[in-house]
Amino acid sequence: MxxxxxxxxxxxxxxxxxxxxxxxxxxxxxxxxxxxxxxxxxxxxxxxxxxxxWSKAKASPGLPCNAVTKRAYSGINVLVLWGAVIEGGYPSQDWLTFRQALAAGGCVRKGERGRTVFYADRFTPKDEREQVESGEDARSIPFLKRFTVFNAAQCDGLPEGLVSQPAPLPxxxxxxxxxxxxxxxxxxxxxxxxxxxxxxxxxxxxxxxxxxxxxxxxxxxxxxxxxxxxxxxxxxxxxxxxxxxxxxxxxxxxxxxxxxxxxxxxxxxxxxxxxxxxxxxxxxxxxxxxxxxxxxxxxxxxxxxxxxxxxxxxxxxxxx
Incomplete structure (x- = not known):
């Protein structure tokens, strides 16, 4: 031995x-x-x-948010958008879609590259909705929506007050x-x-x-x-x-x-x-x-x- x-x-x-x-x-x-x-x-x-x-969804000051809804992004979107802020040297963390920029009276500058963010949602099929109406339990299907967003600094003509004060990264x-x-x-x-x-x-x-x-x-x-x-x-x-x-x-x-x-x-x-x-x-x-x-x-x-x-x-x- x-x-x-x-x-x-x-x-x-x-x-x-x-x-x-x-x-x-x-x-x-x-x-x-x-x-x-x-x-x-x-x-x-x-x-x-x-x-x-590192954390996949670290909560700390300076979280990115949607410029229109003011809703803070979470999960992987935080890291994706933080990285974009660092790369682009943007002064704030306000983001919005192409359509949101137009609806607000502005526009995304030609040639600017957006970032893809993800939103988790659930879908209830039609036959399942009918079950809900009859009082039965329904089955919903989870899925991810994708959106392309642009930083406010990539846009022109946005109304005053839409973009918050500069919110740098921690x-x-x-x-x-x-x-x-x-x-x-x-x-x-x-x-x-x-x-x-x-x-x-x-x-x-x-x-x-x-x-x-x-x-x-x-x-x-x-x-x-x-x-x-x-x-x-x-x-x-x-x-x-x-x-x-x-x-x-x-x-x-x-x-x-x-x-x-x-x-x-x-x-x-x-x-x-x-x-x-x-x-x-x-x-x-x-x-x-x-x-x-x-x-x-x-x-x-x-x-x-x-x-x-x-x-x-x-x-x-x-x-x-």
């Missing part, structure tokens, strides 16, 4: 190794070693579920070094919606608006994770990004991106509230078959982090 090693002794040795790495020359390489050892320790001490650090907690790095990459970086992902086919990154995160600092951990994926494109570091969800190649790519995010957070002085191991634990079952996978991923993550940091260094040199 194999001898069982207590968590205390094994964990102590691993933490000692991490501290030894930290006492190095302070280079990025030793920093990466320290972070990797910490993550390995967390993974070996237990598997934790990953929880999205103030963002900016991290200047991270913002500079995101800009320096030149990546197609999009903000909006309720999902964070990198599209290999479209070569763009999408993240929810920062005010939607429970803790705004986690926006940067997520952004850096997706930029980690971005580095793997064929025109950059050319990693295998063809794996399907749940497959070993998919898990390896997720490890690379999350470790790259951990390295970058450490290098930029970002302290996320969401533990990196909580994310990585989701993939541990897939990786147990290869006890060297995390170390290979760490090597690739180092290259990914260096690639992104180099983008920032080049821009700083050019600006000097």
């Amino acid at each position: 194999a001898r069982k090693v207590s968590k205390g002794s094994a964990g102590g040795k691993r933490r000692g190794a991490a501290r030894s790495a930290a006492r190095g020359n302070g280079s990025r390489a030793s920093l990466y070693d320290e972070v990797t050892q910490t993550i390995v320790t967390q993974l070996e001490d237990g598997v934790f579920p990953w929880v999205r650090p 103030e963002r907690e900016l991290h200047r070094a991270a913002e500079d790095l995101i800009t320096a990459t030149g990546a197609d970086f999009r903000i909006g919606g309720a999902q964070a992902y990198y599209s290999p086919s479209g070569d763009f990154v999408m993240v929810p608006p920062q005010p939607a995160f429970h803790h705004q600092i986690d926006y940067y951990r997520t952004a850096l994770h997706e930029l980690g994926h971005w580095t793997g494109h064929g025109s950059r570091l050319a990693r295998d990004q063809t794996g399907r969800f749940g497959s070993a190649p998919y898990a390896r790519e997720e490890l690379v991106a999350e470790l790259a995010s951990a390295f970058l957070c450490a290098a930029l002085g970002i302290e996320p509230t969401v533990r990196h191991a909580d994310y990585l634990g989701s993939w541990l079952a897939v990786l147990r078959a290869d006890n060297r996978a995390i170390f290979r991923a760490a090597s690739q993550a180092s290259k990914s982090a260096e690639f992104l940091l180099q983008c920032q260094s080049i821009e700083q040199e050019q600006a000097a």
Whole structure:
């Protein structure tokens, strides 16, 4: 029978190794070693579920609303319209349909692009309505309506008083070094919606608006994770990004991106509230078959982090 090693002794040795790495020359390489050892320790001490650090329907000041009905939007519509406000730099969060703009005496400017919002409703078929009239229980069918809306700033001729006073988004907690790095990459970086992902086919990154995160600092951990994926494109570091969800190649790519995010957070002085191991634990079952996978991923993550940091260094040199 194999001898069982207590968590205390094994964990102590691993933490000692991490501290030894930290006492190095302070280079990025030793920093990466320290972070990797910490993550390995967390993974070996237990598997934790990953929880999205953002809310799909966060209620907070500055919610978008319909300019005519004054009804606040909710659910996914909040994130879609917040992202549009950020992208367009609009001064308010008043939205209306093309017809509403015309009915109010104004119009949407030619060439302006609207945003699709969704409204949940229920439909009762005719035969079911007849049951209601006879006192019987009726069956209703849920469905989604789609509307295209435009920001008041995209319209001309709207009557005075229709648009409320400027209602900016909740103030963002900016991290200047991270913002500079995101800009320096030149990546197609999009903000909006309720999902964070990198599209290999479209070569763009999408993240929810920062005010939607429970803790705004986690926006940067997520952004850096997706930029980690971005580095793997064929025109950059050319990693295998063809794996399907749940497959070993998919898990390896997720490890690379999350470790790259951990390295970058450490290098930029970002302290996320969401533990990196909580994310990585989701993939541990897939990786147990290869006890060297995390170390290979760490090597690739180092290259990914260096690639992104180099983008920032080049821009700083050019600006000097």
